[in-house]
Amino acid sequence: MVEKRKPMPVEDAVRAVMKQTLAAETEMLPLAEAHGRMLAEDLTADHDVPPFNKSPYDGFAVRSEDTTGAGRDRPVTLTVAGEIGAGSVFPRPVEKGEVVRIMTGAEIPAGCDAVVMLELVKELGSDAIELKREIKHHDNISFQGEDAKKGTVLVEKGTFINPGISALLATFGFAQVSVAKKPRVGIIATGSELLEAGEPLEPGKIRNSNAYMAIAQVERAGGEAVYFGKFNDDFDDCLQATTEALQVVDALITTGGVSVGDYDYMPAIFESLGADVMFNKVAMRPGSVTTVAAAGSKVLFGLSGNPSACYVGFELFVRPLMRTAMKSSRPHLKKQSAFLAMDFPKANPFTRFVRASSYVEDGKVYVKPAGLDKSGSVTSIAGADVFIVLPGGTRGYEKGMKVDTLLLEDTEGSEWPWSSIVPSYR
Numbered sequence: 001m002v003e004k005r006k007p008m009p010v011e012d013a014v015r016a017v018m019k020q021t022l023a024a025e026t027e028m029l030p031l032a033e034a035h036g037r038m039l040a041e042d043l044t045a046d047h048d049v050p051p052f053n054k055s056p057y058d059g060f061a062v063r064s065e066d067t068t069g070a071g072r073d074r075p076v077t078l079t080v081a082g083e084i085g086a087g088s089v090f091p092r093p094v095e096k097g098e099v100v101r102i103m104t105g106a107e108i109p110a111g112c113d114a115v116v117m118l119e120l121v122k123e124l125g126s127d128a129i130e131l132k133r134e135i136k137h138h139d140n141i142s143f144q145g146e147d148a149k150k151g152t153v154l155v156e157k158g159t160f161i162n163p164g165i166s167a168l169l170a171t172f173g174f175a176q177v178s179v180a181k182k183p184r185v186g187i188i189a190t191g192s193e194l195l196e197a198g199e200p201l202e203p204g205k206i207r208n209s210n211a212y213m214a215i216a217q218v219e220r221a222g223g224e225a226v227y228f229g230k231f232n233d234d235f236d237d238c239l240q241a242t243t244e245a246l247q248v249v250d251a252l253i254t255t256g257g258v259s260v261g262d263y264d265y266m267p268a269i270f271e272s273l274g275a276d277v278m279f280n281k282v283a284m285r286p287g288s289v290t291t292v293a294a295a296g297s298k299v300l301f302g303l304s305g306n307p308s309a310c311y312v313g314f315e316l317f318v319r320p321l322m323r324t325a326m327k328s329s330r331p332h333l334k335k336q337s338a339f340l341a342m343d344f345p346k347a348n349p350f351t352r353f354v355r356a357s358s359y360v361e362d363g364k365v366y367v368k369p370a371g372l373d374k375s376g377s378v379t380s381i382a383g384a385d386v387f388i389v390l391p392g393g394t395r396g397y398e399k400g401m402k403v404d405t406l407l408l409e410d411t412e413g414s415e416w417p418w419s420s421i422v423p424s425y426r
Ligand SMILES: Nc1nc2c(c(=O)[nH]1)N[C@H]1C(S)=C(S)[C@@H](COP(=O)(O)OP(=O)(O)OC[C@H]3O[C@@H](n4cnc5c(N)ncnc54)[C@H](O)[C@@H]3O)O[C@H]1N2
Pocket: 189, 190, 191, 193, 194, 206, 207, 208, 209, 210, 211, 255, 256, 257, 258, 259, 260, 261, 264, 286, 287, 288, 289, 303, 304, 305, 306, 307, 309, 375, 376
């Protein structure tokens, strides 16, 4: 008689995994290589941005009081005291009746309090200008600190370094950037039916897609993937491969062999390793057989062999642990609500994670399955940018209903998307 496994609610299973910690180290990288990594320290403004009042236009820096009363029929004439481009500073305070020819980005000279664009000025030779309008105090100035005030935390540690953050790092002088080291996540594919991508198909065999999908998922999550190869369903070979891999990684993913079949050796292998199994059944679909265990300081993720189940298992359980090791306080997939574009009439006692694509129509986000909605489907993963989350229950779901989705391509993440998932349709 096959052992009966007790399914754990998804939220509890995620919570159990998050009690583990992976090694969290940091390293210094040249700024030009930091894009796509996770910032290891908060980025705080150590000076104002801009650091001085500056001109947003090519024009003339003026003393606004000198233009009081100017109008179409009452032009004022002002003396050009000099000229500065961006990077230069006018050497003395500007006096009554004077203006300074100033280019975009240059510091506003002392004494001036506004800028007038070149196009609005009549130049009288190079020494004087004529103005036929009043210029108001503070017209056309980019103020010191208007973009960022000294002392403000601009980016929290654990944040994905996007191009804008690279710009901020440069702004604040970080030629070298402290980033989280990539967690090393190993991947082992198990299954006697597996061929590698370069091999021709044979009767009864399929190509190993999980390993390459998992490599890409590890990298998308910000980690370093270490692929150990595929192994036949042989207890000793798989035990040896798993034991060796665990020596050199922070976490290890195995795919396949976690169910109750005659050649599903992973549960016995986890036992031989003395690993502490947190759960071996989760109330989710696909991925109900997902098994996670702690092996000393390492975490072992026994993901399902079924491609869609393997994919979901990674995003729900492996990704947040990796992101936490990279100092993120938002390690989980980001949640967003959307409307169902079709019925899901069949009730399921387990929470479903439908690989789906989202699109906008009349300003509303709709979601529909990205392909065959089965655990064994490989094609539905390719077009998926979200999981539709359909909590388990006794009824199905109908087109037009508002549901929660989890975003797959987002880099921001969420603290804990699980508490308020839209409940089962009643
Ligand atoms: N009697 C029962 N049978 C099954 C149960 C159950 O509860 N009782 N659970 C089913 C569920 S749900 C799933 S999911 C699968 C899980 O299977 P395993 O994790 O043991 O994986 P395998 O048996 O090795 O393979 C399953 C399936 O996936 C294909 N596969 C495996 N590895 C790869 C790979 N690297 N790339 C692409 N495809 C892969 C494999 O050929 C099988 O078709 O068990 C159900 N059975």
